[in-house]
Amino acid sequence: MKFDILFGGLSFEHEISIVSAIALKKVLGDRICHFIFLDSAHRFYLIPADSMKSTFFSAGDYKKCVELFTHRGAFVKKTLFGFKAIVPNTIINLIHGADGEDGTISALLDFYGLHFIGPRIESSVMSFNKALTKLYAQSRGVNVLPYELLTREHREIKHLSYPLILKPARLGSSIGVSVVNDSAQLDYAMDLAFEYDDCIVVEGFRSGVKEYNLAGCKLAGGFEYSIIEEPSKKELLDFEHKYLDFSRTAQVLKADISSELEAKLQACFARLYENAFEGALIRCDFFVIDDEVYLNEINPIPGSMANYLFADFAGVITDLAHNLPKKHSIKVSYKYIEQIHHAKGK
Amino acid sequence: MKFDILFGGLSFEHEISIVSAIALKKVLGDRICHFIFLDSAHRFYLIPADSMKSTFFSAGDYKKCVELFTHRGAFVKKTLFGFKAIVPNTIINLIHGADGEDGTISALLDFYGLHFIGPRIESSVMSFNKALTKLYAQSRGVNVLPYELLTREHREIKHLSYPLILKPARLGSSIGVSVVNDSAQLDYAMDLAFEYDDCIVVEGFRSGVKEYNLAGCKLAGGFEYSIIEEPSKKELLDFEHKYLDFSRTAQVLKADISSELEAKLQACFARLYENAFEGALIRCDFFVIDDEVYLNEINPIPGSMANYLFADFAGVITDLAHNLPKKHSIKVSYKYIEQIHHAKGK
Numbered sequence: 001m002k003f004d005i006l007f008g009g010l011s012f013e014h015e016i017s018i019v020s021a022i023a024l025k026k027v028l029g030d031r032i033c034h035f036i037f038l039d040s041a042h043r044f045y046l047i048p049a050d051s052m053k054s055t056f057f058s059a060g061d062y063k064k065c066v067e068l069f070t071h072r073g074a075f076v077k078k079t080l081f082g083f084k085a086i087v088p089n090t091i092i093n094l095i096h097g098a099d100g101e102d103g104t105i106s107a108l109l110d111f112y113g114l115h116f117i118g119p120r121i122e123s124s125v126m127s128f129n130k131a132l133t134k135l136y137a138q139s140r141g142v143n144v145l146p147y148e149l150l151t152r153e154h155r156e157i158k159h160l161s162y163p164l165i166l167k168p169a170r171l172g173s174s175i176g177v178s179v180v181n182d183s184a185q186l187d188y189a190m191d192l193a194f195e196y197d198d199c200i201v202v203e204g205f206r207s208g209v210k211e212y213n214l215a216g217c218k219l220a221g222g223f224e225y226s227i228i229e230e231p232s233k234k235e236l237l238d239f240e241h242k243y244l245d246f247s248r249t250a251q252v253l254k255a256d257i258s259s260e261l262e263a264k265l266q267a268c269f270a271r272l273y274e275n276a277f278e279g280a281l282i283r284c285d286f287f288v289i290d291d292e293v294y295l296n297e298i299n300p301i302p303g304s305m306a307n308y309l310f311a312d313f314a315g316v317i318t319d320l321a322h323n324l325p326k327k328h329s330i331k332v333s334y335k336y337i338e339q340i341h342h343a344k345g346k
Numbered sequence: 347m348k349f350d351i352l353f354g355g356l357s358f359e360h361e362i363s364i365v366s367a368i369a370l371k372k373v374l375g376d377r378i379c380h381f382i383f384l385d386s387a388h389r390f391y392l393i394p395a396d397s398m399k400s401t402f403f404s405a406g407d408y409k410k411c412v413e414l415f416t417h418r419g420a421f422v423k424k425t426l427f428g429f430k431a432i433v434p435n436t437i438i439n440l441i442h443g444a445d446g447e448d449g450t451i452s453a454l455l456d457f458y459g460l461h462f463i464g465p466r467i468e469s470s471v472m473s474f475n476k477a478l479t480k481l482y483a484q485s486r487g488v489n490v491l492p493y494e495l496l497t498r499e500h501r502e503i504k505h506l507s508y509p510l511i512l513k514p515a516r517l518g519s520s521i522g523v524s525v526v527n528d529s530a531q532l533d534y535a536m537d538l539a540f541e542y543d544d545c546i547v548v549e550g551f552r553s554g555v556k557e558y559n560l561a562g563c564k565l566a567g568g569f570e571y572s573i574i575e576e577p578s579k580k581e582l583l584d585f586e587h588k589y590l591d592f593s594r595t596a597q598v599l600k601a602d603i604s605s606e607l608e609a610k611l612q613a614c615f616a617r618l619y620e621n622a623f624e625g626a627l628i629r630c631d632f633f634v635i636d637d638e639v640y641l642n643e644i645n646p647i648p649g650s651m652a653n654y655l656f657a658d659f660a661g662v663i664t665d666l667a668h669n670l671p672k673k674h675s676i677k678v679s680y681k682y683i684e685q686i687h688h689a690k691g692k
């Protein structure tokens with residue numbers, strides 16, 4: 001089984017995606033056939049494996065690589081006489097944030113009939129927008145922290161009390177996120193978040209809350225779960241720390257938790273995943289407060305695919321590639337048009 | 347202001363979209379510059395205006411037309427020496443059902459930087475999946491009828507009592523919908539609906555409920571509402587009747603309702619539309635039971651754009667084209683990559 005890695009994208013997490021792709025190259029080695037880079041102008045480039053260094057992209061050197069175009073069933077490159085297909089293997093969508101996680105790339109790959117590992121349009125939307133994630137998790141019987149939504153028209157906190165954490169609804173990697181200790185700091189934090197989104201999700205901020213990350217996917221035989229990690233704590237994981245986080249390839253230690261809690265976290269994961277995230281390897285980040293599990297967020301394309309949480313990452317991703325969801329077949333018909341014309345002809 | 351019409355698509359509503367495009371041609375006349383047809387193999391064709399007859403498509407004659415390809419900023423056609431751009435005007439996405447209303451086409455047009463009237467990815471997903479529409483409407487403070495969800499794994503009705511109406515979660519135009527009077531009919535209705543979707547939305551079925559349709563959009567000056575129509579009733583509007591419904595171009599009569607109810611329906615519409623459906627002209631179908639308003643469904647691309655509900659449809663659609671939502675600008679940076687390499691170089 002060979003894979004192609006799609007990375008980059010017009011996103012605040014563009015460079016994180018590059019780092020993530022470089023990390024995955026280390027892990028999957030020559031199982032990766034093509035590296036396909038999407039630049040900020042929405043041009044695709046085929047990157048030679050030995051050019052997969054972060055400065056190759058920051059210096060703009062990628063522009064000298066072969067440009068690729070979308071086509072039915074393949075990416076294609078221009079030749080003297082037309083186009084030549086770069087027959088894609090199973091593509092791993094590794095574009096974090098906008099483009100990759102908002103449903104755009106899923107739609108594009110699906111439309112052109114390309115096989116890919118990653119969230120489909122619907123699950124992308126439900127996990128990308130934190131306000132929708134709240135509704136979604138509740139509908140699946142998974143707890144979320146109490147929250148309020150702010151828009152430019154409604155800038156008032158009604159029920160929650162300080163300290164608060166403000167998050168732009170549709171950004172990952174802590175961008176635009178602020179912790180606010182009193183109302184004097186609120187306006188600034190709102191203005192910051194509104195630079196990135198028209199909707200802000202506000203929650204009460206509690207320091208010292210236990211956090212656990214669990215990755216996994218559904219295969220033919222059932223769920224495949226990663227080990228559960230207790231991520232190293234900072235008051236708030238800032239962008240720079242998350243950046244380093246995305247380059248991880250070293251195996252981590254299993255969190256020291258009871259088997260009851262482990263089962264609880266896995267049950268929540270399964271409720272969130274089933275009939276929605278098939279085809280993706282996702283990481284769910286949970287809070288545990290007074291023995292209750294709360295969903296913090298769903299990462300449908302976790303940094304470097306959370307490879308460091310799996311004992312046999314290559315095995316899992318290969319099995320997943322063999323278990324991609326099939327779309328319901330749709331047969332276009334013209335029976336009403338034909339009936340009407342038949343009736344008219346009488 | 348000129349428009350291009352995009353229609354067809356790989357969808358059970360493929361032929362309805364053709365009928366809808368022909369109706370819009372009657373209404374908008376030479377304001378329409380290009381007719382772009384998407385066939386069931388996901389090939390785009392440029393259709394001459396005088397070929398816009400339904401049998402042209404059912405007979406497969408469209409295959410002789412110029413094929414178009416997606417490209418940044420334009421659809422392009424092949425020439426002897428490469429490609430020539432068909433510079434698009436504002437595209438009206440008129441692909442009903444899958445492709446058009448599930449977020450795929452929105453993603454494609456957005457990705458290639460084309461201007462279009464229609465729902466964006468997120469609002470497409472929220473209105474396409476009836477189960478998500480329920481969550482969404484409730485979160486906006488709009489009532490919905492009580493419902494249950496069935497999946498292949500959970501085929502049991504828990505609370506609702508007969509008669510019931512079963513709807514595949516992601517199909518429009520009454521396809522796969524059944525009214526079930528007792529448990530003996532349930533299995534067959536479920537099997538029918540599961541042919542189209544893995545999730546079924548079940549509601550209690552009440553005949554004789556008042557229905558009102560309201561279309562509209564948000565323009566620079568605020569909301570532009572259509573007249574409110576009480577659609578002609580059948581026990582259940584079947585596909586054939588909906589088919590005819592999509593070809594409507596004649597103005598209809600305003601429903602005979604109080605100004606209080608009119609205001610209530612408009613308020614519900616605004617709550618559903620705001621900060622979600624900008625860029626689209628949508629039609630919301632409501633039930634009214636004991637003076638309470640309930641959302642039935644949101645049609646983000648109504649048949650023939652619900653032109654027959656507007657006194658000045660061309661004016662509304664032109665204003666909407668001038669008020670399309672802008673995406674938050676994203677600037678890709680390489681500052682962390684640069685910082686890290688700077689630190690390493692020391």
